[in-house]
Amino acid sequence: MTPRTPAAVRPSIFxxxxxxxxxxxxxxxxRELRPFASEWEAAGWxxxxxxxxxxxxxxxxxxxxxxxGGQGGDYLSGLVLKEEMAACGSGGVSMAVAVxxxxxxxxxxxxxxxxxxxxxxxxxxxxTKIACIGITEPGAGSDVANIQxxxxxxxxxWILNGRKVFITNGVRAHFCTLVARTSKxxxxxxxxxxxxxxxxxxxxxxRKLDKLGMRSSDTAExxxxxxxxxxxxxxxxEGNGFPQIMWELQGERLVAIAxxxxxxxxxxxxxxxxxxxxxxxxxxxxxxxxxxxxLVELSEKIEAAQQLIYxxxxxxxxxxxxxxxxxxxxxxxxxVVNEMTxxxxxxxxxxxxxxxxxxxxxxxxxxxxxxxxxTDEIMREVIAKTMGL
Amino acid sequence: xxxxxxxxxxxxxxxYPLFxxxxxxxxxxxxxxxxxxxxxFIEEWEELRDFPRELYDRCGELGFFGLKFAEEHGGxxxxxxxxxxxxxxxxxxxxxxxxxxxxxxxDLASLYVGNYGTPEQLQRWLVPSIRGEIIGALAVTEPDAGSDVASLRxxxxxxxxxxxxxxxxxxxxxxxKADYVVVAARTxxxxxxxxxLIVVDATTPGFSTNRLDTVGWRTSHTAELFFDGVRVSAxxxxxxxxxxxxxxxxxxxGWERLAMALGANAAAAKTLEAGIAYAQERTAFGKxxxxxxxxxxxxxxxxxxxxxxxxxxxxxxxxxxxGEPAIREIALAKSFACELDWKVxxxxxxxxxxxxxxxxxxxxxAWRDSRxxxxxxxxxxxxxxxxxxxxxLS
Numbered sequence: 001m002t003p004r005t006p007a008a009v010r011p012s013i014f015x016x017x018x019x020x021x022x023x024x025x026x027x028x029x030x031r032e033l034r035p036f037a038s039e040w041e042a043a044g045w046x047x048x049x050x051x052x053x054x055x056x057x058x059x060x061x062x063x064x065x066x067x068x069g070g071q072g073g074d075y076l077s078g079l080v081l082k083e084e085m086a087a088c089g090s091g092g093v094s095m096a097v098a099v100x101x102x103x104x105x106x107x108x109x110x111x112x113x114x115x116x117x118x119x120x121x122x123x124x125x126x127x128t129k130i131a132c133i134g135i136t137e138p139g140a141g142s143d144v145a146n147i148q149x150x151x152x153x154x155x156x157x158w159i160l161n162g163r164k165v166f167i168t169n170g171v172r173a174h175f176c177t178l179v180a181r182t183s184k185x186x187x188x189x190x191x192x193x194x195x196x197x198x199x200x201x202x203x204x205x206x207r208k209l210d211k212l213g214m215r216s217s218d219t220a221e222x223x224x225x226x227x228x229x230x231x232x233x234x235x236x237x238e239g240n241g242f243p244q245i246m247w248e249l250q251g252e253r254l255v256a257i258a259x260x261x262x263x264x265x266x267x268x269x270x271x272x273x274x275x276x277x278x279x280x281x282x283x284x285x286x287x288x289x290x291x292x293x294x295l296v297e298l299s300e301k302i303e304a305a306q307q308l309i310y311x312x313x314x315x316x317x318x319x320x321x322x323x324x325x326x327x328x329x330x331x332x333x334x335x336v337v338n339e340m341t342x343x344x345x346x347x348x349x350x351x352x353x354x355x356x357x358x359x360x361x362x363x364x365x366x367x368x369x370x371x372x373x374x375t376d377e378i379m380r381e382v383i384a385k386t387m388g389l
Numbered sequence: 390x391x392x393x394x395x396x397x398x399x400x401x402x403x404x405y406p407l408f409x410x411x412x413x414x415x416x417x418x419x420x421x422x423x424x425x426x427x428x429x430f431i432e433e434w435e436e437l438r439d440f441p442r443e444l445y446d447r448c449g450e451l452g453f454f455g456l457k458f459a460e461e462h463g464g465x466x467x468x469x470x471x472x473x474x475x476x477x478x479x480x481x482x483x484x485x486x487x488x489x490x491x492x493x494x495x496d497l498a499s500l501y502v503g504n505y506g507t508p509e510q511l512q513r514w515l516v517p518s519i520r521g522e523i524i525g526a527l528a529v530t531e532p533d534a535g536s537d538v539a540s541l542r543x544x545x546x547x548x549x550x551x552x553x554x555x556x557x558x559x560x561x562x563x564x565x566k567a568d569y570v571v572v573a574a575r576t577x578x579x580x581x582x583x584x585x586l587i588v589v590d591a592t593t594p595g596f597s598t599n600r601l602d603t604v605g606w607r608t609s610h611t612a613e614l615f616f617d618g619v620r621v622s623a624x625x626x627x628x629x630x631x632x633x634x635x636x637x638x639x640x641x642x643g644w645e646r647l648a649m650a651l652g653a654n655a656a657a658a659k660t661l662e663a664g665i666a667y668a669q670e671r672t673a674f675g676k677x678x679x680x681x682x683x684x685x686x687x688x689x690x691x692x693x694x695x696x697x698x699x700x701x702x703x704x705x706x707x708x709x710x711x712g713e714p715a716i717r718e719i720a721l722a723k724s725f726a727c728e729l730d731w732k733v734x735x736x737x738x739x740x741x742x743x744x745x746x747x748x749x750x751x752x753x754x755a756w757r758d759s760r761x762x763x764x765x766x767x768x769x770x771x772x773x774x775x776x777x778x779x780x781x782l783s
Contacts (some may be wrong), residue, residue, distance in 0.1 A: 001711065001712030001713060002712045003710060003711060003712045004467055004468075004469040004709060004710045004711075004712060005467070005468045005469055005470045005471075005710040006468055007407075007409055007412075007468070007470055009407065009470075009500075009707055009710055009711055010405055011707065011708070011711055013405050111507070177783040244757040246668060259577060272780055272781070272782065275782060276781060276782065286777075286781075286783070287782070287783060288772075289777075289783070290615070292773070292774075292777035292781075292782035292783050293773040293774075293777065295769070295777070295782065296721075296772075296773040296776040296777050296780070296782075297773065299780075300701070300719055300721045300724060300725040301697075301720075301725070302700035303701055303704070303718075303721055304694075304697035304698055304700065304721075304725055305697055307700035307701050307703070307704040308693075308700040308701075309696070310698055310700070311700045311703075314405050314406075314504050325696065326692075326697045328689075328692065328693035328697070329693075329697075331689070331690070331693050332690075332693040332694060332696075362721075379689070380685070380686040380689040380690065381685075381686075381689075383689035383692060383693060384685040384686065384689045387665070387688065387689070388690060389665070389669075389679050389680075389685045389688060389689075
């Protein structure tokens with residue numbers, strides 16, 4: 001191949017080292033997770049052991065410093081994990097792991113003290129402590145500024161009161177990275193982050209919620225009634241919670257869509273294979289342009305979303321704060337993922353409508369991508385704002 | 390198991406982004422040129438259905454036609470990243486016809502001669518093309534053969550040291566303006582193997598043209614070409630080997646389609662900018678229409694899709710500049726970007742309301758011009774058929 005530019009161009013954001021890592025995660029997922037997906041889905045639960053085994057394999061700390069038991073890899077090595085987890089067959093499992101690695105714990109690395117990192121991040125990397133993140137409330141989701149949970153000082157302690165809802169890993173978590181209001185007057189400066197151990201008196205799981213998809217993952221409604229935590233439960237500076245949580249949300253949205261789009265790609269591959277094999281009227285259904293061109297149209301969209309995600313990830317990985325690109329990637333990518341899972345239902349048709357295949361599971365699981373981490377409508381608001389509208 | 394013994398860190402000094410500082414400098418200089426010497430005259434040229442020949446000379450002088458070609462022929466490349474920058478900026482000029490007229494010259498005719506010409510052919514047609522002194526066109530499509538190249542019927546019959554060409558071509562950009570035309574003709578039997586490319590000077594007896602009236606791309610000369618016993622030297626056979634035409638055409642489709650995708654993204658971005666600017670200035674019910682959520686959200690969607698389209702196209706460009714044929718990537722990008730450009734124009738026409746339907750706002754031109762994207766260079770349906778074939782579906 002003769003290059004058509006004198007510039008040194010890299011073929012992809014990933015390096016050969018990333019690809020090696022990918023191969024090892026892929027083998028792990030195939031062996032340790034995929035075979036159990038249906039069982040866990042039926043149970044509405046997967047064993048905590050999934051975390052400890054992933055931790056032992058080094059996968060929960062890919063991007064974390066070696067001093068804390070992590071692997072010291074770059075941001076993109078974490079992205080490889082999200083992509084490969086999409087093959088595990090259960091959106092709930094990959095979501096739970098993403099909450100552990102990319103939502104509840106990055107703020108501890110970025111804003112936490114050495115003690116907080118040793119107490120929470122180190123065991124989270126080992127998988128021995130399970131993490132959840134507490135933002136959403138019955139009256140506030142992406143509308144973070146409307147959060148009602150309060151944290152009040154009492155001597156050197158903090159007393160927390162409020163409700164959190166839709167908390168992934170919330171039933172089983174050992175600690176929660178939580179945002180609460182520390183001052184009513186201070187407006188956006190009135191929020192702070194806390195790390196709350198779930199065995200603190202007054203913390204209770206009021207309900208395990210029943211969901212249409214992501215069934216293997218536990219989703220909790222949490223009640224905080226006079227939860228008393230010591231002063232060192234405060235994560236980062238008091239009053240800085242709002243920008244901290246906005247930063248956390250960028251990483252959350254990016255990994256969520258990166259995993260989802262990989263799931264869509266895998267499903268697309270399955271559809272192409274099935275379209276070649278499934279015969280009606282004496283020929284494979286893929287020979288119908290009505291099918292083949294639809295599949296190509298989805299290739300266009302999936303690849304477009306994929307490359308947008310990679311460009312946003314590259315920027316994020318190299319120190320950028322690409323709010324617009326991440327929001328666009330999640331918005332457009334989420335729509336494409338849902339279109340793909342719906343097309344898969346159509347192509348696999350009757351077989352897809354039974355639970356014997358896991359197509360309907362993907363269809364149910366992926367519906368969340370347009371809701372969680374900020375709905376499509378919220379993404380559009382964010383994007384419009386970055387465009388000055 | 391991944392043991393983490395070799396931490397992965399971002400590669401230093403080997404950045405992922407495609408364009409370098411020199412490309413951004415080139416971008417600024419092209420943008421200045423377009424803003425000063427092209428954009429102000431668009432309305433006038435559209436009215437005339439033409440743009441001055443001097444524009445080719447200026448692009449030649451400024452080096453824009455030499456980006457894909459070696460220094461020995463007067464170029465500064467090959468650097469297809471630089472050529473991509475030119476394509477993008479040109480697409481922002483506000484008239485698809487101008488971009489098409491200059492593009493058909495440098496991305497089609499010149500590129501065919503540059504990639505396949507013999508040393509004599511390079512001197513005769515490429516060198517003056519790079520200077521902008523002569524204008525080229527590429528003629529493949531016929532009344533009964535478009536993307537279905539293998540069934541074309543124009544015939545070139547060998548007669549001693551000459552070829553005698555008979556037949557007709559249609560929808561040829563620059564057709565009624567070009568000084569030379571690279572013509573696909575049948576020198577052998579049926580099918581792919583019988584096709585050759587032959588360069589025909591427009592002054593050759595027996596060659597005539599009929600300019601077509603087009604819904605958009607008004608300033609470009611889109612024409613039918615007629616070959617009635619056109620006698621050219623055997624030395625005009627591009628590359629000097631009979632039967633190479635199909636391969637040559639397939640080899641150059643990549644850049645043509647990639648250029649269309651790049652142009653479509655840039656044009657879509659420009660159209661959206663204008664749509665937003667209008668929405669911010671026009672008020673209804675006491676506030677700018679850009680403040681209505683339906684428009685805010687629609688703009689956010691369109692901006693997201695344009696960003697995705699650009700990433701998709703750059704992915705194809707990345708593969709292409711690495712030296713791969715990138716047929717699948719390019720086909721995906723071409724159909725996605727061109728369909729999107731048209732959709733953006735339609736939505737932005739909508740935001741203009743009644744004024745969108747009037748000829749005095751440029752959005753009507755974007756609407757007409759962008760409609761060619763999903764047709765030219767192989768329709769969207771052809772792109773999807775190509776990918777379906779690669780994926781083993783047809």
